[in-house]
Amino acid sequence: MSEGLPGNRIDGKAFAESLRLRVAEAAAHFERAAGRRAGLAVVLVGEDPASQVYVRSKGKQTLASGMESFEHKLPADTSEADLLALVARLNADQAVDGILVQLPLPAHIDEQKVIAAISPDKDVDGFHVINAGRLAVGQPGFVPCTPLGCLMLLKDRLGSLSGLDAVVIGRSNIVGKPMAQLLLGESCTVTVAHSRTRDLAEVVRRADIVVAAVGRAEMVKADWIKPGATVIDVGINRVPAAEEGKTRLVGDVDYAGVAQVAGAITPVPGGVGPMTIAVLLRNTLVAAHRNAGVPLAAEAL
Numbered sequence: 001m002s003e004g005l006p007g008n009r010i011d012g013k014a015f016a017e018s019l020r021l022r023v024a025e026a027a028a029h030f031e032r033a034a035g036r037r038a039g040l041a042v043v044l045v046g047e048d049p050a051s052q053v054y055v056r057s058k059g060k061q062t063l064a065s066g067m068e069s070f071e072h073k074l075p076a077d078t079s080e081a082d083l084l085a086l087v088a089r090l091n092a093d094q095a096v097d098g099i100l101v102q103l104p105l106p107a108h109i110d111e112q113k114v115i116a117a118i119s120p121d122k123d124v125d126g127f128h129v130i131n132a133g134r135l136a137v138g139q140p141g142f143v144p145c146t147p148l149g150c151l152m153l154l155k156d157r158l159g160s161l162s163g164l165d166a167v168v169i170g171r172s173n174i175v176g177k178p179m180a181q182l183l184l185g186e187s188c189t190v191t192v193a194h195s196r197t198r199d200l201a202e203v204v205r206r207a208d209i210v211v212a213a214v215g216r217a218e219m220v221k222a223d224w225i226k227p228g229a230t231v232i233d234v235g236i237n238r239v240p241a242a243e244e245g246k247t248r249l250v251g252d253v254d255y256a257g258v259a260q261v262a263g264a265i266t267p268v269p270g271g272v273g274p275m276t277i278a279v280l281l282r283n284t285l286v287a288a289h290r291n292a293g294v295p296l297a298a299e300a301l
Contacts, residue, residue: 008259010153010232010266016274019152019301020065023281026300027066030288038288039068040098040124040280041090045083045109046076051102058100058277065281067288070096080109084117091119097291098124098284121291124283126178135181142283147179149275150211150232151186157264158209158230162187167204169193169220169252170213175234179211200224212252222257231258231265234272 031037040062044055055071062069072086083101090099099122105111115123120130126142134141154161166188170176176192183190193203195214204210204224212220213234225231235252251268259265266272282301289296 008262008264010157010264010271012149012153012266012271013274015153015156016149016278019275019278019282020061022301023278023285024065026285026296030285030292030294030296031066033294034288034292036095036292037066037068038097038285039070039095040100040284041070041072041093041096043072043074043083043086043090043099043101045074045078045102046106048104051104055102058280061277061281062284065285067281067284068095076106078106078109080113083109083114087114087117091117091122094291096122097288098122098280100125100280122287124280124287126283127174132173132178135178138185142287143182144174144178145276145279145283146175146213146234146272147182148283149279150179150234150272151182152279153232153266153272153275154209154230155186160186161209163189164208165189165191165206166209166211167191167193167207168211168213169200169204170211170215170234172213175211175213179213183209183211214252216252217250218252218254220253220258222254222261225258225261227261228263229261231262232272233266233268236268236273 027038042055042058044051059069059071090096099118101114115127118128120128123131123142126144131141135143166183168176168180171192171194180190180192191203193200197203201224205226207229209230211232215235217237217239231253233251233253237250238247239250241248249269255267
């Protein structure tokens with residue numbers, strides 16, 4: 001894979017590692033101040049292999065950051081009522097600061113009902129409708145981890161985003177909509193584009209910042225991009241590799257082509273992906289400070 005022009009590759013892996021180190025330092029301060037460790041509860045229902053990998057990774061990184069990890073692995077036939085009862089117990093548990101129910105859930109369980117049952121103050125995934133509302137009106141709350149990670153990468157590369165023209169391709173509740181709200185909060189002019197946008201390439205072409213989160217492999221081409229624009233690729237798509245029977249990961253952006261035009265670009269893998277768990281740890285620590293009434297310096301995380 002091409003690494004792009006010198007200096008224009010945004011290394012999400014390195015930034016995520018630096019964020020984890022800051023979280024670990026702040027977690028140690030929290031433990032001294034609160035007399036306990038910050039705690040993250042992760043709930044996994046069923047045997048989905050990808051979900052098992054994510055949960056295992058989250059648990060290891062939580063412990064490595066000096067926080068407690070509470071894992072609840074439930075069989076696939078767990079009833080909705082039993083899952084909701086577990087969430088209620090975690091809401092009431094003072095050792096638990098953040099609750100993450102790994103998605104997707106089995107078909108017989110209503111995901112929205114489960115998300116709504118999580119206390120908004122422990123909703124470190126940022127999916128609860130109350131946290132979505134807080135983001136929309138500019139109040140403190142929790143923001144979904146992936147878009148917040150994207151914003152951190154943008155601000156690290158560009159500094160102030162004020163006045164820049166941003167296009168978000170994708171309108172999901174998990175990435176597209178919160179990403180647009182975050183960019184509005186940074187005083188960008190924001191367009192949310194999607195599969196039904198007329199002349200999508202022309203819309204994207206005027207942007208200083210492009211965030212691609214549409215789920216279509218290598219859809220965004222080099223001639224869509226304004227020279228010097230910053231491109232954040234949220235897509236993770238598995239496509240056939242040159243070697244028969246093998247696959248490879250690509251984003252929603254044609255990296256090799258766009259890297260020749262963009263001022264900065266995230267690769268896939270190694271761009272946005274590593275940020276998601278790092279931001280989850282950050283959100284958990286923020287929740288712990290709020291729940292325990294322990295001040296957190298704004299610049300700490």
